Amino acid sequence: MGLLRPCFSRVEPWLQAGKYAAALMSQIPRRNGWTLAEQAGDRAPDRMQRLLSRAVWDAGAVIKVVRRFAVAGLDQAARLRGRCGLAVGALDETSQVKQGSCTAGVKRHYLGCAGKVANGITTVHLAYAREGTGHALIAARQWIPREQLDDPARRKLMQLPPDLAFRTKGQLAIDLISEVLADGVRLDFACGDEVYGSCTQLREYLEARGQAYVLRVPSNFYLTLAPGIRITCKDAATRLPSGDRRWEVRSAGHGSKGARWYAWAWLATASPRHYLLIRRHLASGELAFHYCFVPVGQPVSLSRLIRAAGLRWPVEEDFRTGKGCFGLDESQVRLYTAIARHTVLAMAALAICAVTAALLRRRTDTRAPAPVRPDQPPPAATGLIPLTVPEIGRLLAYPPPPGAAGHWLTWRRRHQALAAWYHQRTRLSRNVISSQVK
Numbered sequence: 001m002g003l004l005r006p007c008f009s010r011v012e013p014w015l016q017a018g019k020y021a022a023a024l025m026s027q028i029p030r031r032n033g034w035t036l037a038e039q040a041g042d043r044a045p046d047r048m049q050r051l052l053s054r055a056v057w058d059a060g061a062v063i064k065v066v067r068r069f070a071v072a073g074l075d076q077a078a079r080l081r082g083r084c085g086l087a088v089g090a091l092d093e094t095s096q097v098k099q100g101s102c103t104a105g106v107k108r109h110y111l112g113c114a115g116k117v118a119n120g121i122t123t124v125h126l127a128y129a130r131e132g133t134g135h136a137l138i139a140a141r142q143w144i145p146r147e148q149l150d151d152p153a154r155r156k157l158m159q160l161p162p163d164l165a166f167r168t169k170g171q172l173a174i175d176l177i178s179e180v181l182a183d184g185v186r187l188d189f190a191c192g193d194e195v196y197g198s199c200t201q202l203r204e205y206l207e208a209r210g211q212a213y214v215l216r217v218p219s220n221f222y223l224t225l226a227p228g229i230r231i232t233c234k235d236a237a238t239r240l241p242s243g244d245r246r247w248e249v250r251s252a253g254h255g256s257k258g259a260r261w262y263a264w265a266w267l268a269t270a271s272p273r274h275y276l277l278i279r280r281h282l283a284s285g286e287l288a289f290h291y292c293f294v295p296v297g298q299p300v301s302l303s304r305l306i307r308a309a310g311l312r313w314p315v316e317e318d319f320r321t322g323k324g325c326f327g328l329d330e331s332q333v334r335l336y337t338a339i340a341r342h343t344v345l346a347m348a349a350l351a352i353c354a355v356t357a358a359l360l361r362r363r364t365d366t367r368a369p370a371p372v373r374p375d376q377p378p379p380a381a382t383g384l385i386p387l388t389v390p391e392i393g394r395l396l397a398y399p400p401p402p403g404a405a406g407h408w409l410t411w412r413r414r415h416q417a418l419a420a421w422y423h424q425r426t427r428l429s430r431n432v433i434s435s436q437v438k
Contacts, residue, residue: 001017001021003065007057007058008056009056010055010056013051013055013056016047016048016051017057017062019040020036020048020051023039023040024326024327024345024349025326025349025353025396026039026398027394033048036048052333052338052342053333053335053338057341059341062348063139063140064183066138066344067128067138067139067183069352070128070137070138070351071128073351073354073355073358073359074128074135074136074354074355074358075087075130076359077355077359077361078130078131078133080359080362081362084130085307086131086188087130088128088188088189088191088308088312089128089180089185089189090126090127090129090191090192090314090315091124091191091192092124092127092312092316093112093122093125093143094112094113094125095111095113095120095123096120096329096330097111097113097114097118097119098119098120098121102158103158103339104148104159104336104339105122105142105144105148106121107119107120107147107148109122113329121142122142122143123140123343124142124169124172124176125140126139126176126177126180126315127318129311129315130358134354134357134358135317136350136351136355137315137318137347137350138185138347139179141167141172145166146166148160158334158335158336159337169195170201170202171202173196173202174202177205181209187211189213189214189311190206190213190215191213191214191215191308191312192213192216193216196216197215197216197218198217198221203291206293207293211295212293212295212298212308213292213293214290214292214309214312215291216288216312217233217289217290218233218289219232219233219287220232220234221289221291223269224269224270224271225267225268233278234287236267237278237287240278244265246265247265248263249262249282250262250302250306251310252306252309253307259424260310261282262279262282264279265277266278266292273294274293275291275292276289276291277291277292277305277309278290292305318350318354321390322350324390326346327342327346328343328347331343349393352396354389357386357392360386360387360392361386361387364387365383365385365386366384367384367386367420370421370424371424374425374428376425378418378421379421382421383414383417384410384413385413385416385420391409391412
């Protein structure tokens with residue numbers, strides 16, 4: 001937190017921000033002003049509440065420091081591995097259920113966290129994912145409904161900035177990428193789901209700046225395969241029967257349960273820089289479509305596009321970890337500035353743990369080699385999984401004393417390594433059966 005000192009006008013809010021981030025890392029069951037203050041050792045929640053609502057500090061400057069720290073740390077960890085891999089900016093939004101109508105940005109709309117239309121707020125994030133190394137959230141903008149911005153009384157009640165204008169999620173994604181690129185961050189690809197792939201303005205923005213992208217698009221997305229031939233992605237996929245030799249089974253990268261295997265195919269379009277990447281689930285046959293752009297001078301191959309498409313998932317892992325371990329979705333505040341400050345401090349806690357885990361990965365990963373046959377017997381010693389981001393958070397919040405605490409840390413990592421090995425063998429067996437059926 002020492003890097004953040006210039007962002008605070010006085011030392012007291014800076015120290016309180018450090019206590020706030022440390023409390024977020026703790027394993028308290030619910031994070032609000034009262035519980036965070038109790039965890040930090042304060043006598044009342046006033047200091048925590050003042051930090052978010054009234055203290056003088058620049059959340060925009062803090063997020064720049066967090067971004068530079070996260071990118072530099074993950075890049076350093078990649079260099080230590082000897083293979084830098086792809087650097088991807090993954091776009092996605094996350095939501096939080098909120099009651100009432102006084103919270104900045106609150107509206108009844110579809111919330112992924114609830115799985116239905118509900119009352120809540122939504123924030124668009126950009127995650128920096130370094131292939132095979134780690135990932136962290138490095139930029140965020142809250143989505144504010146137009147009706148709140150058009151109502152002077154509600155703007156004043158929610159303390160919305162005077163210059164804040166309505167932006168769609170796609171336009172917020174443009175703002176985030178502009179901010180990141182202006183900060184000197186280099187991205188091999190920008191990735192996102194259908195919300196962002198369907199945004200023509202976002203695609204045109206990226207192409208105008210020579211930024212490669214792999215964006216999910218819906219099945220009814222139109223593309224031009226050749227002059228005069230304009231069809232949907234779904235119709236283009238019908239030209240590739242499941243037994244066609246152009247389908248290749250490849251991994252989209254490693255998840256928490258091992259490699260993610262799919263069948264992939266790609267089609268050229270009328271534009272020499274655009275491609276359609278199709279992913280087919282091996283078991284269900286479900287299709288997913290990615291519209292790709294690779295500017296002149298950059299390498300293009302099916303393998304490279306698949307690797308980029310697979311690096312969209314880390315942002316969802318960041319959301320899951322950020323919510324479960326750092327209270328990203330537990331902002332018990334209503335004002336626009338307070339929500340932004342809570343989000344920034346949660347991102348800072350996540351970045352600290354993500355960079356630490358990435359730098360320690362080589363030293364703490366002692367797992368046995370992954371299985372290569374469905375009938376392969378388990379190894380005598382499975383080793384330990386590397387220290388994870390949640391485990392790093394626990395260690396920073398509660399350094400374990402010698403004895404039982406250290407024993408349970410080792411026990412968890414050993415049994416998680418064994419469970420992962422068995423899961424990989426099971427998936428290997430399922431893939432063999434699926435390929436035989438196909």
